[in-house]
Amino acid sequence: MKWHRGLTGYGIALLLIITLNFLLPRLLPGDPLLAIYGEEALLTMPAEQQALLREKLGLDGSLVHQYFFYWHNLLQGDLGYSYSYKAPVAAVLLGALPWTLLLVGTSLLLSTWLGLILGLESGWRRGKTLDGVLLTGLVFLGGIPDFFLGMLLLIFFGVTFKLFPLSGSMTLYSGLKGFPLVLDILWHLVLPVVSLTLVRLSGNYLVARNTMIATVNEPFIFTAKAKGVPEAGIRYRHAGKHVLLPVVTQLGVGLGRLVTGSLFIEMVFSYPGLGLLLRRAVEARDYPLLTGAAILLALGVLMGSFLVEIIYSRIDPRLKHAH
């Protein structure tokens, strides 16, 4: 395994992304000061103060000046100061990160795992009733936008049947601690995770199913059958390993959508997370926050695909020798 080679590639990618991240938001049209401070605020703000703010925000400096300034801070772990949140960018991002990881991570794992299992079973039984039902049902679910499904779930299970909370990620100021707090957080997690999982399920399911269909007629399956391996064993141990590969690839792709993919769900359920944060950063043209979030995202995606590469070589020993 040529570790350093892979790492160099990732390093260059990260460098490019960071540079792009710096440039892109600054090329957006409009007056950033107006966006950062909002209409009402600027209307009542005296001109001297506006000039002061412009200076403070570095908006008058050249792009090169801003870029050097940016790297200097970045290397110190300082992502800048968010003027729309009036707090350090790193603190704002880190506050929202755990909730996004919980929400999207859970649904990513669930949809991958469920997609794999259902795809395996469906592909094995190609043409049977279960396959038909699963295929139609999951493709249908996959076609529904996640926020719409979320709203439906919320209306039925939240508003009508009152089984689940209407918003948030936990009961605020309830004084819950320890295990009850964990249960409370899980209770708030159910509907958003179900909506995200159901919508994402179909992609993994289809990949797993198609691979399974292609695998069923492979010689090694015949061999296993001939050896008298029990059917479940063939499905999960022999064919399953084969099907796992493209599904893991999907997982790598899915990591990229980790944050942005949950934006609408976060809106519907008022769930605190990076998606909402990003949206607000775009609205307010909060440069430091935008670039900070994008860097975090890029790091996440690069780390994710690096991780997938490692997993890949574990589950597919051929890759260790292939060149």
Add this chain to the structure above:
Amino acid sequence: MRSKKIKFSFLLLFSLVLGGLLLTGCGVKEPDAATGHPSGIEVYTIADAAGDWGFPSPYGHYDRGPGILRMSFLFDTLVWRDATAYVPALAENWEYLEEETAYLFELRPDVTWHDGEPFTARDVAFTFRYLKEHPYSMADTTAVAAVEVLDDYRVIIKLHEPFAPFLARIAGAVPILPEHIWQSVENPAEYSQPEAVIGTGPYKLADYNREQGSYLYLANEDYYLGEPLVKQLRFVKLNPQLAGAALLRGEINYTPIPPEMLDELLGQDISIVKADYDFAVKLMFNHTKEPFSGKEFRQGLAYAINRQELVDIAKRGHGLAGSPGLLSETSPWYNGGVPAYGYDQDRALALFEKAGYHYENGKLVKDGKPAMFTLLFDPDTEREAQLLEKQLEEVGIELRLRSVETKTRDSLVSDWQFDLALLGHGGLGTDPAFYTQVIVGPSFHSARYTANEQLNNLIKDQLKTMDRESRLGLLKKIQEIYAEEMPCLTLYYPDNYFAHDGQVELFNTWQGVATGVPLPLNKLSFVQRGGIPQ
């Protein structure tokens, strides 16, 4: 067996959480033994869509109404406003000393900061000194020349010149800071220690959670107007589409609601507050170029536009057709006598002819060129734009609709790169200094209309007119001239509704809360019944 287990654990989970909810209570009333009235409200929960409005210190809150409001529960100003007038806050009495161009404030002697330190005139003087160095973005104190401490409880604030909005924009808007805490603070925006929220207000901050968009406030039992009515105040984030359901369930006590939700809530045991009109949607004319530089043409357009139809169709009736003087009838400075510009196509045509236009095949034409203009708007006002296109087509004017992103529209308008543009802004409910700023001020919201000398002079004069009645007279005149000159057309004021459970008496504050926030959440409502201090 397995499904039973799942069911059981689910039930357990559900009941645990429900139990937790019940234990914390959702606004439980306890009757007072003597009067039979509720003596206090344990918990009152205020919801809105964004939730997070910043750390509620004067330099930490976001510069938007709800951020200012959250801060106003912790910090007091010298004077305050209730539903109809200025009322004492940190100052018991105040007086304008005409000869000295100064205000004398007599402060309450019984006020302490949340940390127990006494509040004195030195804190007031310190605050104004501190604001000179570190401006508070929501209150411009440049009108203040000096602050003089007479003794512990008397202070004089001297002005450079008479400044009519002083009470509204300075004395009633500047949160007074404790000198013993802020004197050593160099960077107030990044100061978020627990001491940063020590004020004199009726509530103390117990928790602020940016991610959850929530705040927990506890009553300041030593508050000088008496112990607050609500013991625990919570601010939470909630999807506005679910606000009605949450209110009916008792999970929250107050929420803004979209007008469409009104019918759903009307039959229920829910109180509704309709906000005073503060926001106006305007049709901007580019009066720096032909034909909009001519008054007759602008007036003609005003007659050709059916503003009521815009309200009825674009806002589904949830709004009020605009007054040509810009201020709405809910403003205390409103002039009902300005020319109405009622929908009248004939008068429009007559005015267009006066501006040099004539008709050819049903099209308005001048010097061989048909009247064809671009209307700039953002996606929020698309329906309004389509209606205007239709209405103006009836008088022979062709509109080309150009929808752009809000920020792009703002910068195009700012650079005068448009013919007609749809644009809205708030702030009309506050002191009329704001109103005059959107006539002659440099901001893109403003008509930026300085062609009328009389109007310019009146606007300057009203700022220096300390007598309220005289100022009202000047403002009425300003509205008349504004309507006559028609620098831009007020199309409508949208309705804003707030639903609450009625436990606390909420009201619209005269000229808005603090700096002029048009929300029915005045801290006085949470301090005493009826919201009027004794």
